[in-house]
Amino acid sequence: MKEYGLGDIVEMKKGHPCGANSWKVIRLGADIKIKCTECNRIVMVPKVKFDKGVKKILLKAEE
Known part of the structure; x- marks a missing residue:
């Protein structure tokens, strides 16, 4: 299991219809x-x- x-x-395997493939975890x-x-x-x-x-974590949030 990936740690997020x-x-x-994060980058998802399936992209959004707008063309982006990166998402911010908000909850x-x-x-x-x-x-x-x-x-x-928001989804x-x-x-x-x-x-x-989840394919990979692109950017970790500041602690």
């Missing part, structure tokens, strides 16, 4: 809320689906 936290920028829990870094659209994804869809 609140405020991290953690049973569902994970992510925000597109290009068009600022809620179940944790299991999010874990399978």
Whole structure:
């Protein structure tokens, strides 16, 4: 399992229709809320689906 936290920028396997492929994690829990870094659209994804869809962590948030 990949280690990600609140405020991290992650790359997903499937991109957003706007063309961006990077997302900012804005909420953690049973569902994970992510925000597109290009068009600022917010999407809620179940944790299991999010874990399978994360390709890599692009930028870790400041502690």
